[in-house]
Structure formats: structure tokens, C-alpha cells
Amino acid sequence: MLSEYLPIAVLATLAVLFGVASLGVSALLRPNRPTRAKLAPYECGIEPARLPAGERFPVKFYVVAMLFIIFDIETIFLFPWAVGFRQLGLFGLAEMAVFIALVFVAYVYVWKSGGLDWREPAPRRAAAAPPTALEPEAREVVRAG
Amino acid sequence: MLAQFLIHPPIQLGPIGPELVLTGTAIVVLLGAAFNPRIGHSTLLLVSLLGLAGAALVSIGLWDWGGELTVLAGMVATDRFAVVARLILLGIAAMGLVYGYHYFRRSGEARAEFYPLVLFATAGMTLIAAAADLILVFLALEILSLSLYVLTGISARLSSVEGSMKYFLLGAFSSAFFLYGVAMAYGATGSTRLSAIAHALAGQTGSLGLALAAVAFLGIGFGFKVAAVPFHMWTPDVYQGAPTPVTAFMAAGTKVAAFAALIRVLETSFQPLTLDWTPLVWTIAAVTVVAGSLIAIAQTDIKRMLAYSSIAHAGFVLIALTAAGQDGISAALFYLLAYALMVLGAFGVVMLVSARGEGRTSLASYAGLYRRSRLLAGLLTLFLLSLAGIPPTAGFIAKVNVFRAAVAAGHWPLVLVGVLASVVAAFFYIRVMVLMYMQEPQDDAEPDRSPWPRVAVAVPAVLTLLFGVFPGIVLGVLDKAAILRW
Amino acid sequence: MKTPISYFVVLSAVLFAIGSVGVLVRKNALVIFMSVELQLNAVNLALVAFSRLHGNLNGQVLAFFSMVVAAAEVVVGLAIIVNVYRRMHTANVDDASLLRW
Numbered sequence: 187m188l189s190e191y192l193p194i195a196v197l198a199t200l201a202v203l204f205g206v207a208s209l210g211v212s213a214l215l216r217p218n219r220p221t222r223a224k225l226a227p228y229e230c231g232i233e234p235a236r237l238p239a240g241e242r243f244p245v246k247f248y249v250v251a252m253l254f255i256i257f258d259i260e261t262i263f264l265f266p267w268a269v270g271f272r273q274l275g276l277f278g279l280a281e282m283a284v285f286i287a288l289v290f291v292a293y294v295y296v297w298k299s300g301g302l303d304w305r306e307p308a309p310r311r312a313a314a315a316p317p318t319a320l321e322p323e324a325r326e327v328v329r330a331g
Numbered sequence: 332m333l334a335q336f337l338i339h340p341p342i343q344l345g346p347i348g349p350e351l352v353l354t355g356t357a358i359v360v361l362l363g364a365a366f367n368p369r370i371g372h373s374t375l376l377l378v379s380l381l382g383l384a385g386a387a388l389v390s391i392g393l394w395d396w397g398g399e400l401t402v403l404a405g406m407v408a409t410d411r412f413a414v415v416a417r418l419i420l421l422g423i424a425a426m427g428l429v430y431g432y433h434y435f436r437r438s439g440e441a442r443a444e445f446y447p448l449v450l451f452a453t454a455g456m457t458l459i460a461a462a463a464d465l466i467l468v469f470l471a472l473e474i475l476s477l478s479l480y481v482l483t484g485i486s487a488r489l490s491s492v493e494g495s496m497k498y499f500l501l502g503a504f505s506s507a508f509f510l511y512g513v514a515m516a517y518g519a520t521g522s523t524r525l526s527a528i529a530h531a532l533a534g535q536t537g538s539l540g541l542a543l544a545a546v547a548f549l550g551i552g553f554g555f556k557v558a559a560v561p562f563h564m565w566t567p568d569v570y571q572g573a574p575t576p577v578t579a580f581m582a583a584g585t586k587v588a589a590f591a592a593l594i595r596v597l598e599t600s601f602q603p604l605t606l607d608w609t610p611l612v613w614t615i616a617a618v619t620v621v622a623g624s625l626i627a628i629a630q631t632d633i634k635r636m637l638a639y640s641s642i643a644h645a646g647f648v649l650i651a652l653t654a655a656g657q658d659g660i661s662a663a664l665f666y667l668l669a670y671a672l673m674v675l676g677a678f679g680v681v682m683l684v685s686a687r688g689e690g691r692t693s694l695a696s697y698a699g700l701y702r703r704s705r706l707l708a709g710l711l712t713l714f715l716l717s718l719a720g721i722p723p724t725a726g727f728i729a730k731v732n733v734f735r736a737a738v739a740a741g742h743w744p745l746v747l748v749g750v751l752a753s754v755v756a757a758f759f760y761i762r763v764m765v766l767m768y769m770q771e772p773q774d775d776a777e778p779d780r781s782p783w784p785r786v787a788v789a790v791p792a793v794l795t796l797l798f799g800v801f802p803g804i805v806l807g808v809l810d811k812a813a814i815l816r817w
Numbered sequence: 818m819k820t821p822i823s824y825f826v827v828l829s830a831v832l833f834a835i836g837s838v839g840v841l842v843r844k845n846a847l848v849i850f851m852s853v854e855l856q857l858n859a860v861n862l863a864l865v866a867f868s869r870l871h872g873n874l875n876g877q878v879l880a881f882f883s884m885v886v887a888a889a890e891v892v893v894g895l896a897i898i899v900n901v902y903r904r905m906h907t908a909n910v911d912d913a914s915l916l917r918w
Contacts, residue, residue, distance in 0.1 A: 252892040252896060259885050259889075260885070266878075294365070295361055466878070466882060469886070477889055481896075489905070492900055496901045499897050504856075510860045511863070513860075514864045514876070515863075517864065517875060518826070518863065521873060
């Protein structure tokens with residue numbers, strides 16, 4: 187019943203209380219003398235560098251992230267197959283081979299179209315993204331958000 | 332619980348042969364272009380067209396399928412309805428490819444990805460026409476939608492990019508509604524198979540409330556895809572923004588595919604609820620024909636005008652759906668065939684008048700087209716007459732059939748609304764004709780005079796006339812195809 | 818002690834409604850897109866709950882497919898939105914008004 191959740195509720199309450207209390211108390215007690223260095227974000231001791239006109243990332247990051255998502259999520263079908271691996275037998279193996287072959291086609295396409303090349307200017311021919319996302323003049327984008 | 336899934340169904344790949352051929356061709360074209368970037372696009376076009384032809388042959392081979400009603404664990408239907416819908420869709424795809432080859436070569440935006448994307452979209456469209464399980468309907472809908480989002484944005488023009496974003500956002504929104512409807516149908520009946528849903532609902536073992544919610548959500552999802560009011564907002568923007576050949580392919584293909592799936596879902600799985608969904612379809616059909624025809628009058632861009640006209644035409648097909656049964660399905664199929672022909676033709680002429688890329692799509696640039704090119708003016712006149720439903724064109728026969736089926740089912744008030752909307756719609760089609768014949772050209776821009784695309788545009792024109800004068804040659808086939816077997 | 822199925826279904830309906838409202842009221846294309854993803858996840862929850870209700874696996878199978886479709890939508894959608902952002906320097910759907918909305 188609900189009583190089973192009581193320890194969780196207690197823990198949650200304590201956690202919230204502790205967080206609020208420690209932030210509130212330190213805000214009340216501490217001296218407040220901001221300087222430029224203090225306000226800078228902590229980046230492992232490296233001077234935070236900002237590029238002009240907002241933050242720019244090579245568009246390659248997006249392409250690689252998208253490719254990662256698509257290949258990552260394809261493996262989801264391996265899990266149900268693995269659960270019934272023995273019972274499915276040769277039929278399951280053949281089906282999975284077909285599936286992986288199709289994923290491999292996508293991989294070969296991305297590879298051949300330059301979607302995985304990191305350094306040299308992106309070629310005119312696009313990867314899995316819509317064409318213009320990879321045009322040479324567009325190797326950087328301003329972060330959308 | 333797990334055991335039922337571990338007994339795999341007998342594998343009969345025949346009934347999905349057309350899709351296998353299409354995806355196989357798409358992969359070959361995709362990899363061919365990736366390994367050899369300098370490959371000529373005429374080669375890609377040729378291989379793609381061969382793939383379409385192969386798929387068409389396999390489809391025709393399924394006409395006399397003597398095996399089970401559904402194969403692959405009830406996923407795929409093997410009836411003649413699927414065969415006919417596939418053949419119409421394959422024809423649309425062939426026209427789209429030919430237009431696209433010419434258009435992108437001329438506008439200097441040729442991309443090898445165009446061909447596989449069209450083939451993938453076509454595979455989704457043909458698969459949806461044969462889908463006998465809501466899972467497969469959803470997957471096929473996504474295959475065609477995702478390909479079309481990218482195709483819409485394949486050009487670097489700003490309006491193309493913007494159109495693809497709008498299409499994507501609203502398309503994904505509608506997909507979510509569709510999927511929720513699938514979940515509701517599953518919750519109501521415990522199955523996603525169309526026949527099992529029908530049995531559960533007929534035996535009243537399912538939950539009626541959930542089933543009605545499923546009809547509503549699926550209706551919203553389909554409403555977006557077929558562009559029925561009030562789910563039509565994306566249509567004009569996307570039709571205007573997309574490159575014209577993509578618009579032609581999308582306008583004809585999506586409508587045929589989505590209506591094929593809608594017909595199958597309503598007439599099989601939700602057939603026990605016919606009395607519940609008919610008023611819904613009735614209302615949407617009435618609103619759609621009226622709103623589509625009225626808003627089209629105010630348009631100044633021909634692509635937007637054709638987009639609103641396509642919305643109105645979706646309403647006419649919905650009128651056919653209110654007449655359940657073989658008559659309604661046969662009328663809807665003929666309407667879809669006629670609609671596909673005239674919309675492919677009309678956008679083909681728009682592409683040729685634009686000459687290069689987009690531009691010159693405002694109605695004003697059609698002034699005096701007759702002086703420039705009698706052929707294009709004549710072709711466009713024919714397609715506009717057909718869209719308006721004036722004899723001797725296929726559009727006329729299609730409207731008559733739809734109205735006859737609806738009257739036979741007792742929906743004469745709806746038919747009255749439809750007839751009045753047709754009269755309103757005739758106004759803006761005839762306005763374009765007046766512009767073409769009676770006014771002087773405003774500038775001296777030349778339309779595209781390449782010979783082959785003109786031949787391509789003439790194909791739907793000939794068929795529009797042929798089906799308008801001798802509708803019997805296809806009506807017999809469509810009547811045979813109008814029986815859903817499940 | 819089992820939680821009633823209806824709880825999950827109601828939660829999924831609430832999530833779906835939040836997602837729908839998000840699509841309708843937000844202006845940033847990315848946020849709209851995230852709302853759509855929320856809707857899809859609400860559907861997944863409903864599917865898995867119904868799957869337990871009916872004691873068969875169809876719903877879970879469909880949930881797998883819907884996850885993969887959602888991922889494919891993410892890839893296509895983000896590519897389109899990045900493309901729009903690069904061309905228009907905004908991801909606000911109201912600013913994209915070249916074509917009348």
C-alpha cells in the first residue's frame with residue numbers, strides 16, 4: 187500500500203529540505219563581493235573562451251550526433267531477438283542478418299558520402315541529413331535554442 | 332506470453348513483392364550514386380523507372396492471388412484493392428521522377444538523393460495501401476512522411492527550407508495523434524490487426540469508449556495526411572514551398588495512399604461502428620469542400636490555389652466514403668485516379684511555365700499564356716476543366732460517381748453542399764482560363780520549351796480525356812477492386 | 818499489489834495533453850519538436866500499459882517500433898531545423914513567414 191512509499195517520501199522531503207536549507211543559509215551568511223574572475227564559469231581551470239557572435243559549433247557535431255542516434259536506436263531490435271534467441275533458432279538469425287545488412291547499407295552510404303569525415307571540408311554530396319545542412323560554407327552553425 | 336511470438340508465421344513474401352522491388356531499387360540507386368558521385372542522373376532515372384516497372388509487374392501478378400487473405404501474421408492484405416492502389420501510386424511516382432529529373436537538371440540543383448527518396452516514399456505509399464495491421468499502417472505512413480519531409484526541403488531555396496520545417500512539425504504532430512489512436516484501438520480490443528479489431532467490436536467484447544476515441548484520434552491523423560479541413564493548415568505552405576515536381580508527386584501520392592489506408596481502416600476494422608463514424612466523415616467532408624473552394628478564390632499564386640483545390644478534392648473523396656460499401660469504395664478509387672491525373676498534369680504545366688526553378692507561379696504570369704504556348708495553355712485548360720468537374724473529362728465522371736454513391740446511401744444534403752462547392756470552385760478555375768486566353772502577356776518571359784517534359788505532361792492529359800469519354804475501361808477493374816478482403 | 822492499469826492510461830493521457838498544448842503554444846521549433854516527442858512517449862506508456870492489460874505482447878512490439886520511428890523523426894527533424902536556423906538565423910516558427918502560415 188501507500189505505506190510502502192513512506193521511506194521514499196521521507197527521503198525526498200529530507201533531500202529537498204537539505205538542498206534548500208544549505209543554499210539559503212549560505213546565501214544569508216556569506217559575504218557577497220563578486221569580481222569578474224569569480225563570476226566566470228568554471229571550466230577545469232581553462233580560460234573560458236567565447237567566439238564572436240554567439241557560440242559556434244562545427245555542424246559536424248550535429249551530423250555525428252544524428253548518425254549516432256539512428257545507429258544507436260537500431261540496436262533496440264537486438265534486445266527482443268536476444269530474449270528469444272534460442273527458440274527463434276536459424277530463422278531468427280537469418281532475419282537479424284537481413285536487418286543488420288540493411289543497417290550496414292545505411293552505414294556504407296554515410297561513409298561514402300563523407301558523413302564520417304571529420305577534418306576536410308564537407309563534400310558537396312550530403313550525408314543522411316538534408317542536403318544543405320552540409321554545404322561547404324556551412325561548416326559551422328550558431329547553436330539553435 | 333512470449334511463446335506466441337516465438338512461433339514465427341509462414342513467410343510469404345509474394346504479397347510484399349512490389350515493396351521489396353522498390354526498396355531494393357532504392358538501395359541500389361543510393362549506393363550506386365554514393366560509390367560513383369559522377370554517375371549520370373539519366374542512369375539513375377532509368378534504373379529508378381525500371382524499378383517502378385518491376386514493382387508494377389509484380390503488383391499485376393498479385394491480381395489473381397489465390398492464397399490467404401492476409402499474409403505475414405495478418406500484416407499484409409492480398410486483395411485487389413491493394414493491387415489497384417499500388418498501380419496508381421507507381422504511375423504517380425514515375426511521373427514525379429520524370430518531372431524531377433528535368434526540373435532539377437534545369438534549375439542546377441540536381442541531387443542523386445532525389446531518386447532513392449522518391450522510391451522510398453513510394454514504397455511507403457504502396458505498403459500503406461496493403462497494410463492490414465495498424466502497426467504496418469503507422470510504419471508505412473512514417474516511411475512516406477519522412478521521405479517527403481526531406482524531399483520538400485531538397486532545394487536550397489528559402490521557401491523550400493521553410494516549407495519542409497512546417498511540414499515536418501505538423502506532420503510529426505499528426506503522427507503522434509495517429510499513434511495514440513492506434514494505442515486506443517489496441518487498448519479497446521487487444522489487437523492491432525484490422526480483422527481482429529473488427530471481430531472484437533462486432534462481438535462487443537471491446538471497450539466502446541476507447542474504440543470511439545481511437546476513431547477520433549486516427550481520424551485526426553488521417554485528416555492531416557489527406558489535408559481535410561480543419562487539419563489542412565500545412566497544405567498551401569508546403570505545396571507552395573516544395574519544388575514543383577515534389578509538390579506534384581506529394582499532392583497526388585500522399586492523397587491516394589492516405590485515402591487507401593483510411594478506406595481500409597474505416598471499412599474493415601471500424602466497420603461495426605459505421606453508424607458512429609459516418610456523421611463525423613459527413614461533417615468533415617462538408618466543411619472541407621466548402622472551405623477549400625472558398626479560400627481558393629482568394630489566392631494569387633497558382634501553387635497555393637491548386638493546394639486549396641486539392642483540399643476541396645479531399646472533401647469530395649470523403650463524400651464517397653460516407654457511402655460505405657462497394658459503391659463508395661469504387662467511386663473513391665475512380666476519384667483518386669482522376670485526381671492524381673489532373674493534379675500531376677496541372678503541376679507539370681506549372682513547372683514548365685516557371686521555366687527554371689520556381690518563380691513565375693503568380694496567377695498574373697499566366698496572363699496571355701495562350702500567345703506564348705498554345706500547347707501549355709491547352710493542357711492547363713484541360714486539367715482545370717477536369718478539376719472543375721466539367722465534361723468530357725475524368726473529373727466530371729469522378730464527381731458524378733461520387734455524388735451517385737452518396738445519394739444512394741441517402742446523403743443527399745451532403746451532395747447538395749458538394750454541388751454548390753463545385754460551382755464556386757469552377758469560378759477560380761475559369762478565372763485562370765480567362766487570364767490565359769483573354770489577356771495580354773505582361774512580360775516576355777518564355778516558358779520551358781524542352782520537348783520530353785511536354786510529352787510527359789501530355790500523358791495525364793490523354794488519360795484524363797480517355798477516362799472522361801470512356802470511363803468504362805477502368806470502372807470495371809475498379810469495381811472488381813472495390814471489395815476489401817480481410 | 819498491482820497498480821491499476823487505468824493509472825498508467827490516465828498518466829499517458831495527461832502527458833499527451835501536455836505535449837499537444839506544448840506544440841500549440843510554443844514558438845521555438847525545437848521546443849515544439851520536444852513536445853511532439855513527449856506525445857510519442859505518452860503513447861508508448863499507454864501501449865505498454867494496454868499490453869499488460871491484455872496479456873499479449875503486441876503493444877510492446879509496437880512501442881519498439883514507435884521508439885525507432887521517433888528516433889528517425891529526431892534525425893530528420895533536427896537536420897531540417899538546423900537547416901532552417903542556418904538559413905534564417907532563427908528557430909522561431911513565427912519568423913518563418915515567407916509562406917503565410
